Amino acid sequence: MSPCRSLSAATLSWLVAQSAATSPISVKVHPDVYAKLTDEANPEWHQVTLDAAQKNIQFTTL
Incomplete structure (x- = not known):
């Protein structure tokens, strides 16, 4: 995995909105x-x- 410091709030917001996880995720x-x-x-x-x-x-940090 390569760290990406340029992720946008919109990208992470989309990830959260699309999540259908039934158990906790990090x-x-x-x-x-x-x-x-x-x-x-x-x-x-x-x-x-x-x-x-x-x-x-x-969310956790690397």
């Missing part, structure tokens, strides 16, 4: 992406994290 992302996802001051990115939590998806 998505590993580059540390730069993880920092954006966990930054509550960045509403676009943080909303992806909130939406993921509702679908039992967790």
Whole structure:
């Protein structure tokens, strides 16, 4: 797996929206992406994290 620091919020939002997982899943992302996802001051990115939590998806860093 190669780290990708240039994933967009829209890409991860699409991934979350399309998920039909029935059990918890973890998505590993580059540390730069993880920092954006966990930054509550960045509403676009943080909303992806909130939406993921509702679908039992967790983001982790490499």
